[in-house]
Structure formats: structure tokens, C-alpha cells
Amino acid sequence: MHTLAQLEAGALQGITRLQLAAGLTAFPEAIYTLADSLEILDLSNNALSELPADLHRLTNLRVIFCSNNRFRRLPEALGACPKLEMIGFKSNQIEEVPAGALPEQTRWLILTDNRVASLPERLGMLKRLQKLMLAGNQLTALPASLRQCHHLELLRISANLLTSFPDVVLDLPRLCWLAFAGNPFCESHSEHGEFPQVSMEDLQIHDVLGQGASGVISRGSWKRNIHGFSDEVAVKVFKGEVTSDGYPLDELEACLSLGQHPNLVTPLARMHSAGHAGLVMELIPADYRNLGQPPSLASCTRDTFTAGQSFRIQTLSRFIEQMQSVASHLQEHSISHGDLYAHNVLVNDEGHVLFGDFGAASRYHFLAKYQREGIAQIEARALTCFIEDMLGLCPEEDKGTTEYQRLLARVSG
Structure with a gap:
């Protein structure tokens, strides 16, 4: 992480990556002093709502991240940047994506957790597009031109307002990783009564084993083990907010719908904790x-x-x-x-x-x-x-x- 003071003092000359999170409400003019070297610009976690029209002065800029800001419109200034190929504007308030905001050389576009209701047909002109992250928006359809994105390999369209499965994705010859749960066309979740329901009060939570976008996994042991499970278990408490992949409850639904397999972690019970859903699973041995x-x-x-x-x-x-x-x-x-x-x-x-x-x-x-x-x-x-x-x-x-x-x-x- 860099500071605005360092930037304005000229202490960052020659750097290729700049990361500033300082409550910014305006784009710092001093960033242009790095135009000859800057390739990655991370302005996430500020209070920005627009970018300057002459952003193209950053002639070597390849990557820009502006997550957790206040943008309501994807800036058209992005489209004029000659080398820009990775764009990340997660968790803003973006409602509009102008066609001119999408550089033709775009490979990676992240618009997760915004308010986007439609995308321009220009999307199909992004022939190099490989990763498209759109979970947590208000899309009711995908542009027909998407089928022209022959290099698209990863697509996230979960947690939108799609009323039917978008057949256009079936025409993408290289698509390998697709997420689409949490849309109106999807069936509602099952009750999964075959799994017992337990409470957080039934468990003693110990050290955190790991955490990701959807929740936190901890090691747990039973205070009250009335179901005869192993003494030690893994406990995942799901967060409520949308992730880059979709809704955490869709992850829970998939885990409970799969049945048992020797190469899958076995779910044991459903759990509720302070309004959040949870899952009790077999504890993975430490040698994995x-x-x-x-x-x-x-x-x-x-x-x-x-x-x-x-x-x-x-x-x-x-x-x-x-x-x-x-x-x-x-x-x-x-x-x-x-x-x-x-x-x-x-x-x-x-x-x-x-x-x-x-x-x-x-x-x-x-x-x-x-x-x-x-x-x-x-x-x-x-x-x-x-x-x-x-x-x-x-x-x-x-x-x-x-x-x-x-x-x-x-x-x-």
C-alpha cells in the first residue's frame, strides 16, 4: 500500500504498480507523473465516483481496480486507454455500462455486486475476453453478441434477475467455468430434512482453519453430540452478502444435494448461527x-x-x-x-x-x-x-x- 504523500513527493517514480486507499474523492493528478511506468493501478476502497477523461495519458496502464467506491456508471475514459485489458469495479453502485467504456483489448472484466441491468452489444467485440464476472447484479438477459466472445473461459452470472437460462453461453467454445445459480429461473432450495439441524450452542468453536468469500471455516468440538458424529468437526458459517461467485446459500444447497463420495468432504448437519446459515462437516486431516x-x-x-x-x-x-x-x-x-x-x-x-x-x-x-x-x-x-x-x-x-x-x-x- 502506498500513500498520497509519497506520490506527491515524487517518491514513487518508476513503479509499475500503485495502490492507494486514502478516502479519495477525486483522482489524484500526481498519478500522471507515473505515466511512463505505471501498469497496474489499484484505487479500491476509496470514495471515487468518476475518473478523468484523459486517463489515456497513462499509456502503459494494463490493469485498473476500483472496487468498493461510489461509481454509478462505468467510466467511458477506460475505453480510450491504449493497453488496458483488465478492469475491476466490484461493489460499487454501477447501473450503466456504456459501450465506449469497454476497450477492445479487454481480457478481464469484473462488475460483481453492482446494479447493472443490461450490457451493451459491444461486449461481443471484445475478442480477447477470457474472464467475465457479473454476479450480484440486476441482469434480465445477456447480449446476443456474447456468442462472439470465442475466448471467454470463465463466466459468473449468478445472483441476477435472469428469468430463463441464457442459451447464448452454450455457444461459447472455450467456456470452462460457469456459475448461474440464484436467478429466478432456478428452482428453490430444498429443506434437506435428511440432515439434522444443530445450533451453534451445541458446539465449541476453536481455531479458524480458513476463510473465503462465502464464509469462515473453523475447527469445532461438540458440547452436545446427540447424533454420534466424530468428536472434532469442521464448522463453516456462511456470510450473507453476495460473493464473486454468487449467493452463499446456493453453495450450501449444492453441498447438501451431492450425497457422499470418497473424494468430497462429507456434510454432517445444517446449522444456524446469529441469523447466518452454517454447515457442519467432517474435519479434514492436517496432512492434506x-x-x-x-x-x-x-x-x-x-x-x-x-x-x-x-x-x-x-x-x-x-x-x-x-x-x-x-x-x-x-x-x-x-x-x-x-x-x-x-x-x-x-x-x-x-x-x-x-x-x-x-x-x-x-x-x-x-x-x-x-x-x-x-x-x-x-x-x-x-x-x-x-x-x-x-x-x-x-x-x-x-x-x-x-x-x-x-x-x-x-x-x-
Whole structure:
């Protein structure tokens, strides 16, 4: 994080990334002193409502983030920036997206948690668009031109006002990660009476194990264990607000609808806590670790991995076999995961896989057959990307094996 004082004193000359959060109500003119070097500008968590018309003076600007501000209209000044390709305006009050605000070279557009009711047909001219985040808006339809975005790989349209499934997404040849739950066309949630209901008062909450956009997961133990569960469990308390993937309650619905599988964390009970929904699950043993890391600005939609990370082909093949089994289980239950990535996979030294994070999951059993088949095909592409990533972790000495060649033929065919 930088300060406005540093910027105005000239202490930041030559930097490529600037991050300012200082209650700004106006764009600091001193930012233009960085025009020769600045590539990433993060003005999130301020009180801005507009950007200057001459923003294009930042000739090397590639990425701009303005989340948690007061914009009501996506600034048209963005469209004139010659190198701008990543735009993030999450959690503003944006109602209008002018066609002129979208640079033709856009690869990444985030408008999550705004008030957008429609998008311009110009969206189809963004031939490089790979990631489009639109959850938590007021969209009633998607522009027909979206089918021209042949490079679009990740799309979030959950928690909008869509009255029917947007068939245009089925025409996107590279779409792998789709989330659409929480729209009027979706069926209402089940009561899931097969799971017992417990109270936070039944549990002792210990250390936090992790937290994400949808909630906080903690280790818990029972004060009153009347259902005969394990003494120690994991407890997830869902937040109420919309996330980048959609509504937390849709994640809860997916978790409770899936049934049991050896590569999924087993849900045990529903829980309510201070007005928030919760889920009690089996506790994951401490020897499990993340297989991958989330995408970076550079990789956009593809996972990243630790430098030097590798596995023998036998282990990689086992990872893939287990994920294929999970994917089949999801399809049997008509649930699209929407986020089938290695960074949502945990593995242990024995090569066992646990797959999780259902924040982008969507049920689709109520859709027409061609729509169900199209969604299954989208999920299959995500699995192919996972296999490609796994083969990228294979050491050179195993690339001549029959098993490596078999898996390679699957993704290249």
C-alpha cells in the first residue's frame, strides 16, 4: 500500500504498480507523473465516483481496480486507454455500462455486486475476453453478441434477475467455468430434512482453519453430540452478502444435494448461527495440502503452481482418476461445480484427493435436455484443463511413459 504523500513527493517514480486507499474523492493528478511506468493501478476502497477523461495519458496502464467506491456508471475514459485489458469495479453502485467504456483489448472484466441491468452489444467485440464476472447484479438477459466472445473461459452470472437460462453461453467454445445459480429461473432450495439441524450452542468453536468469500471455516468440538458424529468437526458459517461467485446459500444447497463420495468432504448437519446459515462437516486431516494456487493476473483463468512442483506420472494419473470420478458424481446429481480447479483440490502423501469449494456450484436438473448436455460439456472442458495442468507437473523422465502419452492424447485430441 502506498500513500498520497509519497506520490506527491515524487517518491514513487518508476513503479509499475500503485495502490492507494486514502478516502479519495477525486483522482489524484500526481498519478500522471507515473505515466511512463505505471501498469497496474489499484484505487479500491476509496470514495471515487468518476475518473478523468484523459486517463489515456497513462499509456502503459494494463490493469485498473476500483472496487468498493461510489461509481454509478462505468467510466467511458477506460475505453480510450491504449493497453488496458483488465478492469475491476466490484461493489460499487454501477447501473450503466456504456459501450465506449469497454476497450477492445479487454481480457478481464469484473462488475460483481453492482446494479447493472443490461450490457451493451459491444461486449461481443471484445475478442480477447477470457474472464467475465457479473454476479450480484440486476441482469434480465445477456447480449446476443456474447456468442462472439470465442475466448471467454470463465463466466459468473449468478445472483441476477435472469428469468430463463441464457442459451447464448452454450455457444461459447472455450467456456470452462460457469456459475448461474440464484436467478429466478432456478428452482428453490430444498429443506434437506435428511440432515439434522444443530445450533451453534451445541458446539465449541476453536481455531479458524480458513476463510473465503462465502464464509469462515473453523475447527469445532461438540458440547452436545446427540447424533454420534466424530468428536472434532469442521464448522463453516456462511456470510450473507453476495460473493464473486454468487449467493452463499446456493453453495450450501449444492453441498447438501451431492450425497457422499470418497473424494468430497462429507456434510454432517445444517446449522444456524446469529441469523447466518452454517454447515457442519467432517474435519479434514492436517496432512492434506492444496494441489494448486489460484490464477494470477498473468494467467487470468488458469491455475498457478509452486516453482519446482512435480509428481510422478503414477500419482498424477491417480489424481486425474479421482477427479474424473468426482466429475461423474456431480453430473449424476445434475450439479455444475463451476470452479473445477487444482486450487480447490487437497491431496495427501498417499495421493488421495479431496475436492471442495462449491461457491460457484449450480443445480441444473430442471433445465431442458440440450441445456443439461451443454452444461456437462462445459464442465468436461474444465476437467480437460485440470488434466493439462497435471501433465504440466510431470517430470521429464516420465513423459515417455505409456500412461503420460495416453493422458496427453486425451487433452490434445
